[in-house]
Amino acid sequence: MAERPLRAAVQALTTLRAEVGAEFDAVRAAVVGRAEGVARAAGIAGVRPAGEPATELARPLAAVVDDAAGAVRHTLDAEVAALLALLHHAPSAAAAGEPSATPGRSPEPPLTGGVRYAAHPLTLPAAVGAGFARQGAISDCHLVAALCTVAGRAPWLLPAVTAAGDAVLVDVPGRRYRLRPTLPVDDTGGGLAYARSPDGSTLVPYVEKAFAVYGGGYPALARGGLPAEALHWLTGRPSYLLRVPKAGDDIVAALVESAQPAVACSRPFGHGDDAGAAAALRYRLAPVAHAYAVLGLDADRRVLLHNPWGLRHPRPVPLDVFCRLFTRIDWCEADDDG
Secondary structure: OOOOHHHHHHHHHHHHHOOOOOOOHHHHHHHHHHHHHHHHHHHHHHHOOOOOOOHHHHHHHHHHHHHHHHHHHHHHHHHHHHHHHHHHHOOOOOOOOOOOOOOOOOOOOOOOOOEEEOOOOOOOOOOOOOOOOOOOOOOOHHHHHHHHHHHHHHHHHHOEEEOOOOEEEEOOOOOEEEEEEEEEOOOOOOOOOOOOOOOOOOOOHHHHHHHHHHOHHHHHOOOOOOHHHHHHHHHHHOEEEEHHHHOOOHHHHHHHHHOOOOEEEEEEOOOHHHHHHHHHHOOOOOOOOOOEEEEEEOOOOOOEEEEOOOOOOOEEHHHHHHHHEEEEEEEEEEOOOO
């Protein structure tokens, strides 16, 4: 089958993206360091005004490196999306004539108030990465953060979503969901009510709809859930949780730095927890318990996180502070065991 080589190519491009990112980070640090050194030397020699900070003179050069890095990442993300599109359009075993795991059409999952179904064709995202999914009007951060981390760290494990006549098929390991080509929209404005993609594509809301069928409806998703369950449903891979306060900095750092899809869950910062509330404000964390896609560690061993809201992303969190503010990391294996 062509599926395995395609997924292997996606995996290779994802690894390349991480390696290229590390190379650009090293180039940026070298360029900035060199520019600041030259600027300081020029200041000593009286070539430039003494009051002009060296960092300000280095900033335009850093911007050039950042722009180049962004362009390369965008190109690689687009290539990954194109390969995944081939997987989405490829016939599955069931479509080729074998019995489907779900021969009938899935029921429309119940909606929350002020929302109705409207026809929306399946469209695929132009690029796939941690930012391709955004949480909507319900509290299913456990699912959307899981989608973000799988898309960012192991996009070859994303569900296959295909249009088939009057249905949209969502294939996750061990199960096919045959959905009506409709999505939840607001009663008033008519826009997508729940999860979405920033480019307007509809793969993400169809995956969410399939998960709503699995979970018993959108009101059930709105009550929250376990990222480990969402990761396992999406990928079929073994999923685990790490209790952050009991694990120790080194174990947490090793998991954060690994290539495994991972979701970090913060604790709520309620009344009487002034220190926690102040730290949450400092690092731009939600005041309520929330799930974030794990991106990695920076050079200063600070945890980098992605907010599934698509905005108010946390500032880099020092590892010791992270271990005080977060309760768990849910993660799944991404390595292909053959």
